[in-house]
Amino acid sequence: MKHTHKLLILMFSFVLFSCGNDKKNNQVDYSSKKAPVKKEVQKEKPKEAPAVKKEAMANVDLSNKGIGPVKSLDISGAIDQKLADEGKELFKNKCSACHRTNRKFIGPNPTGVFDRRSPEWVMNMIINPEEMLKKDPIAKALLIEYNGSPMANQNVSEKEARAIVEYFRTLK
Amino acid sequence: MKNIIKSTLLLVATSLFFIGCGNNGGKEQKKGGALENNVAEKVYVAPGEHDSHYAFISGGYSGNLTVYGLPSGRMFKEIPVFSQFPTSGYGYSEETKPMLNTSHGFIPWGDSHHPDISQTNGEIDGRFIFINENNTPRIAKIDLRTFETTEIIEVPNSAGNHSSSFVTENTEYVVAGTRFSVPVPQRDMPIKEYKGNFQGALSFISVEPEHGHMDIKFQILMPGFNYDLSHPGRGASHGWFFFSTYNTEEASTLLEVNASQNDKDFIAAVNWKKIEEYVNNGGGTMMPAEYAHNVYDEVTHTATSTMKKEVRVVNPSEVPGAVYLLPTPKSPHGCDVDPTGEYIIGNGKLSANLTVHSFTKMLDAIENKKFAGDAYGIPILNFEDVLAGSVEQPGLGPLHTEFDDKGNAYTTFFISSEVVKWKLGTWEVLDRKPTYYSVGHLTIPGGNSRKPQGKYMFAMNKITKDRYLPTGPELEHSAQLYDISGDKMELLLDFPTHGEPHYAAAMEADLIKKRSRKIYKLEENNHPYAAKSDADVKVVRKGNEVHIYMTTIRSHFSPDNIEGIKVGDKVYFHITNLEQDFDVPHGFAVIGQNTSELLIMPGQTKTSVWEPTKVGVWPFYCTDFCSALHQEMQGYIRVSPKDSPIKLSWSLDGE
Ligand SMILES: [Cu+2]
Numbered sequence: 135m136k137h138t139h140k141l142l143i144l145m146f147s148f149v150l151f152s153c154g155n156d157k158k159n160n161q162v163d164y165s166s167k168k169a170p171v172k173k174e175v176q177k178e179k180p181k182e183a184p185a186v187k188k189e190a191m192a193n194v195d196l197s198n199k200g201i202g203p204v205k206s207l208d209i210s211g212a213i214d215q216k217l218a219d220e221g222k223e224l225f226k227n228k229c230s231a232c233h234r235t236n237r238k239f240i241g242p243n244p245t246g247v248f249d250r251r252s253p254e255w256v257m258n259m260i261i262n263p264e265e266m267l268k269k270d271p272i273a274k275a276l277l278i279e280y281n282g283s284p285m286a287n288q289n290v291s292e293k294e295a296r297a298i299v300e301y302f303r304t305l306k
Numbered sequence: 307m308k309n310i311i312k313s314t315l316l317l318v319a320t321s322l323f324f325i326g327c328g329n330n331g332g333k334e335q336k337k338g339g340a341l342e343n344n345v346a347e348k349v350y351v352a353p354g355e356h357d358s359h360y361a362f363i364s365g366g367y368s369g370n371l372t373v374y375g376l377p378s379g380r381m382f383k384e385i386p387v388f389s390q391f392p393t394s395g396y397g398y399s400e401e402t403k404p405m406l407n408t409s410h411g412f413i414p415w416g417d418s419h420h421p422d423i424s425q426t427n428g429e430i431d432g433r434f435i436f437i438n439e440n441n442t443p444r445i446a447k448i449d450l451r452t453f454e455t456t457e458i459i460e461v462p463n464s465a466g467n468h469s470s471s472f473v474t475e476n477t478e479y480v481v482a483g484t485r486f487s488v489p490v491p492q493r494d495m496p497i498k499e500y501k502g503n504f505q506g507a508l509s510f511i512s513v514e515p516e517h518g519h520m521d522i523k524f525q526i527l528m529p530g531f532n533y534d535l536s537h538p539g540r541g542a543s544h545g546w547f548f549f550s551t552y553n554t555e556e557a558s559t560l561l562e563v564n565a566s567q568n569d570k571d572f573i574a575a576v577n578w579k580k581i582e583e584y585v586n587n588g589g590g591t592m593m594p595a596e597y598a599h600n601v602y603d604e605v606t607h608t609a610t611s612t613m614k615k616e617v618r619v620v621n622p623s624e625v626p627g628a629v630y631l632l633p634t635p636k637s638p639h640g641c642d643v644d645p646t647g648e649y650i651i652g653n654g655k656l657s658a659n660l661t662v663h664s665f666t667k668m669l670d671a672i673e674n675k676k677f678a679g680d681a682y683g684i685p686i687l688n689f690e691d692v693l694a695g696s697v698e699q700p701g702l703g704p705l706h707t708e709f710d711d712k713g714n715a716y717t718t719f720f721i722s723s724e725v726v727k728w729k730l731g732t733w734e735v736l737d738r739k740p741t742y743y744s745v746g747h748l749t750i751p752g753g754n755s756r757k758p759q760g761k762y763m764f765a766m767n768k769i770t771k772d773r774y775l776p777t778g779p780e781l782e783h784s785a786q787l788y789d790i791s792g793d794k795m796e797l798l799l800d801f802p803t804h805g806e807p808h809y810a811a812a813m814e815a816d817l818i819k820k821r822s823r824k825i826y827k828l829e830e831n832n833h834p835y836a837a838k839s840d841a842d843v844k845v846v847r848k849g850n851e852v853h854i855y856m857t858t859i860r861s862h863f864s865p866d867n868i869e870g871i872k873v874g875d876k877v878y879f880h881i882t883n884l885e886q887d888f889d890v891p892h893g894f895a896v897i898g899q900n901t902s903e904l905l906i907m908p909g910q911t912k913t914s915v916w917e918p919t920k921v922g923v924w925p926f927y928c929t930d931f932c933s934a935l936h937q938e939m940q941g942y943i944r945v946s947p948k949d950s951p952i953k954l955s956w957s958l959d960g961e
Contacts, residue, residue: 227829228828230840231840231857231859231862240861281934281935282933283934283935284860286885286886286890287887288884288885288887290886
């Protein structure tokens with residue numbers, strides 16, 4: 135079971151590698167010790183164009199709500215600081231191994247994420263990463279962009295994910 | 307048990323004859339045609355589907371316990387118990403080394419024998435499984451939520467801990483009876499003065515109801531016989547425990563001859579409730595002893611070993627009415643009690659007939675004080691007074707009996723390589739089926755409880771020749787699965803087992819499945835060296851000890867660059883797996899390490915020691931394929947000369 139599971143992930147990522155978008159992934163940079171942080175946010179991008187074939191870093195799609203239990207979420211109100219603080223602690227414990235709020239790390243930088251993704255998408259990605267990585271076009275593209283490193287399922291509850299979303303709103 | 311093979315040339319010759327017959331039986335089986343397809347369907351578990359039963363088969367000389375599915379015969383796991391296990395680092399990691407501590411020091415090997423599942427009200431409850439080690443007497447408890455060994459207690463005054471580890475019907479006690487009698491306390495004395503001076507300790511280990519913590523409540527110091535197997539009473543006989551004996555001759559040399567002189571040995575019937583009451587009222591004496599009690603804490607992920615200094619011993623003659631001896635023909639091996647608790651079966655391995663004692667008749671004989679004599683003050687009952695009946699000439703070399711839910715018994719015959727089904731009460735033989743070959747024990751799921759689940763029975767064999775593809779002179783032993791739901795037993799499947807499948811316990815899967823643990827919660831991780839997030843990552847020097855608080859998640863370690871280590875340092879890698887997802891362990895190994903790798907479960911912390919002897923920059927990496935980037939899951943540790951001024955530093959991606 136274990137091996138099948140892991141093998142599937144491996145095969146899955148190889149399949150993704152092989153169907154286009156792979157020129158960057160196979161590139162090896164010997165010149166500097168660290169790849170430059172790329173600008174991820176392109177606000178001028180039209181919101182209603184889900185560019186599935188395009189690279190994820192350029193892919194801004196606020197209409198995609200992802201796949202998972204969260205169907206609609208309004209985050210237009212004032213920031214709930216207490217909830218955000220809870221989210222900050224959760225982020226430290228469950229996410230900081232792979233995410234930094236000041237740069238692209240093993241996974242994407244969550245600062246300004248709601249300019250690129252809907253809050254529903256973010257929550258579903260946190261709660262339901264396996265299915266998202268299999269079915270959601272943005273998640274699939276991100277898996278390729280991030281070298282086939284899958285988002286780990288950290289057993290985050292819906293309530294906890296909501297707190298993390300609140301924390302993300304405070305990041306500027 | 308292997309000694310039996312050597313017993314006499316005649317027996318060997320007979321067994322060869324029967325193996326020949328067995329072969330033919332096997333070939334006939336294969337002519338089944340349509341029937342054969344039907345048999346295949348009965349053991350087929352489609353991809354992704356689950357087996358209906360768990361079987362826990364002892365690994366004998368491997369020291370561990372293996373987990374199989376029934377009816378498929380697929381092996382799912384090997385649980386390390388008494389032996390170091392490189393697959394997971396058990397007995398190598400700093401947290402698990404104390405599990406193998408004994409009064410003789412750290413012992414990396416022990417042979418495991420008879421597993422038994424905990425019970426409530428006489429029914430299997432699927433919480434714990436206990437198993438005994440024979441060589442350095444120990445009893446282990448495995449938690450069936452995690453399938454991890456969580457407690458091991460050494461048994462003092464014991465040697466060859468064989469008649470164990472069977473549990474009473476509310477898991478009040480797990481017993482550990484000694485196979486070999488020894489001087490108690492141990493001392494320097496002539497071996498030929500064995501008779502009358504050696505003693506056999508029967509240990510009753512209490513099991514605390516909630517967490518299952520074990521403690522030796524008392525030891526009964528019995529005469530210097532060999533105590534081979536045991537079984538608790540059930541139902542009406544609950545409160546009693548029965549132990550088969552051999553070597554009532556008290557011989558110390560050439561036992562295959564000298565321990566087979568008496569026409570009858572005994573089954574010792576122990577009224578443990580009576581002794582418990584005696585002990586609770588202050589009876590027995592505390593005796594100096596030294597034995598280790600090792601407990602694994604699932605919150606700190608760490609085992610501790612405590613050396614105990616005394617044990618309570620009871621001389622059976624001090625407690626009148628607590629122990630009786632039931633004469634039983636010729637070196638009984640198995641000692642089995644039927645689910646009602648009325649019948650006590652003694653499998654006299656050198657006897658032609660199977661002997662069945664009646665619990666009711668035993669009580670009656672005791673009531674009427676019909677004693678044939680005594681042995682060291684323990685009353686001996688008359689054979690005829692306690693005999694319920696015998697199964698006449700059922701086969702050669704009976705070893706062990708289990709029961710179904712329909713009043714039938716199944717006995718293995720080692721020499722004639724067969725399982726014989728017979729009826730309790732009428733003692734008539736109903737069916738017999740060959741095994742391939744030299745069967746030891748057999749198991750029926752729930753067979754040791756008041757409620758056996760009489761669908762499957764499997765026999766565990768000592769000899770495998772020609773059943774599978776040859777793998778050189780050494781073969782894995784074989785087990786054979788039979789359908790026993792009908793009138794006749796039907797052979798369904800052959801499957802190889804690991805080590806020596808000495809005995810097994812089995813049960814319906816659902817009870818264990820629904821309680822099975824999938825991860826360790828990080829919030830509950832109280833390991834003193836845990837790094838529960840990247841904020842906790844650090845490297846600390848204490849003299850020549852360096853403690854690295856490291857985290858791991860797909861697909862990196864943090865930190866992954868460490869400098870300032872010096873030759874002669876003792877480097878502790880304390881690694882916390884930050885994953886909180888089922889079945890995502892990470893491994894860890896560093897070059898030149900002379901302990902095994904680690905395998906760290908989600909949410910767990912484990913520690914590996916590395917003592918670098920050479921200057922250099924040395925890699926470490928994840929040993930368990932975890933994601934597409936598993937190959938990249940690595941780091942470097944720089945080792946400088948002993949007097950180097952380089953300061954301790956660590957980093958991940960320059961941070
Ligand atoms: Cu790994």
